[in-house]
Amino acid sequence: MAEKKDVSRKYLIWQSVLGITLLAGLFTAYKLITEGLGVLGGNDIVIWPLPIATYIFFALTSTGLTFVASMPLVFGMKQFELIAKRTVFLGIATLLAAFAALSMDLGSITNLVYFLISPNFSSPMWWMGAIYTLELVMLVVKFWRMYVGDWHSKTSKIIGGVAFISAIAATSTLGMVFGNITARPTYFGMFAPVYFLATAFLSGLALIILFSLAYNHLVKAGVPDEEVLLYNNLGKLMALSSGIVLVLFLIRTIAGLANNGSEFLAFDHFVGSSTYNIVLWLGLFLPLLLMILPKVRATITGKAIASALILFGLFFERMSYVLIGQLKPLGVRSSGIPGLITHSNSIWEWLVVASSLAFLLLAFTLGEKYLKLGTTDKSV
């Protein structure tokens, strides 16, 4: 009885923390609406502060989750069905968190209607918005079908397939949004969509492993025996994925250092910086090391630490990716600024990050409580 009371007290504290963080996010939104985006600390050189990196982080994680969910739902890998429902739900929640962060970075949200009535089909940003919206709708419909027990009917499979394809297309166009900026070569052109796809899978994989293990540890007695093999295989997949991303990250490093263009000045400063080391060593190398050691990979703690490090590292990677392209002023903005400018994230920027994360965590908490995310019930 006393133990039950203790659990409900912890649950209450957890929800209160998330609620307070969300309220802080709402206050940030109020500040942005009433005072403008200047509150975030951006300017005409650093035009995209931290909320855009937050958007990319969550949007790509959502893509990764959709990829993971597609393994059982599109490609019939039944072993992964145990986490499929949770993965789809988290795909929705992370995408909504991404949209929340993005909406806080739009200057005139009331004009968004022109996104529908005045589309520009040559704009990668328009395609990105349209395809991500399609992906969101498909994920919601797929989750609904799964919730009512229809996992593998023809219609349900088609919906899952469309969600999978739209996830690939949305991520590629998000990469094109940056890669197509010819004036900013540090976004690495056509390499960006490939890089985004690979890192998206890694972040989605890490998130589902971390959240599932956390749920099993905190709410249940531990990982059920029938799921142990599943998580071990996910760990192997995470090792492979982090290895691929590590190689791509190093290719990006070498290509950036080899380029003598003045636009790469910020990139040169980035390599070797504390942020770079966080991404390389903490976010990629250490998790890879943990996951290729069979004894560590077999442990819950090892997998949880590795996935948490990957998410932590990839967030800093998104942040630095967006910022590096902006620290060297372009054109007339460089007048009087021969080198780079500096940018420190404001408290409001961090509140956007915190509130988006709080939204995701609250959605996950409520989802686990009311929507039975761990079940594979196929009553239909």
Place this chain on the structure above:
Amino acid sequence: MKKYGMVIDLQRCTGCGGCIVACKNENNLPEGIAWSYKITETKGTFPNVRFSYIPTLCNHCENAPCVSGCPTQAMYYGENGIVMHDTRKCIGCRYCMARCPYGVISFNWEDPHQSWKEDTALIPEGTASPVEMAQHVGGKVIPYYNPEQETKYAGVRPRGVVEKCNFCAHRLDNNQLPYCVDSCPANARIFGDLDDIDSEVNEILGKFKSTRLKEDLGTEPKIFYIREFNRSTYKKTKGGV
């Protein structure tokens, strides 16, 4: 349909900033925003040192990255090849700013012209407050508000949208030159139709070697720069519409 462009003669330009001030007045620009500006470069080493100037404004590119990138067509090709902006359609995503290689698009991070909304007089009972002055002369937001600008663009662009030069499209409609051209005391800016082989801009472009900013990007800017302290000359002119 014409194709308007501009030649800037760097030999005539003294870097006085007259174009910058004129543009701000004509287009009701808020503090911190300049559609017309200049890149100032320091050349040489003291004591043999000098400044050189490159006046800048929207290049009204034929392959404008801002137009192709804008998700809502808020940036668009207007009449006579001018790259226009519609504040009503602008969602403030700032993708145009990210794509513009020239840094000539500005964002309204806060309410424009805030200093003119203050009701505190510099000298209490001695001078009018900024807001009183604006109200007294009937200006919208600012005392020197130019209503003519409204015929082609929002008179004052609101918080949360970008803004940029439009070659003073409202003046062109009245067969007037862009105000930066008109007000240049050194006649360093020559404006005209690039498709008219007899226009003064084409005559000058045929006579002098010209450069454009970041031509390698393929944006096809319509601002041309000629000369830099060479001894060639030509008849003084402002070109024509």
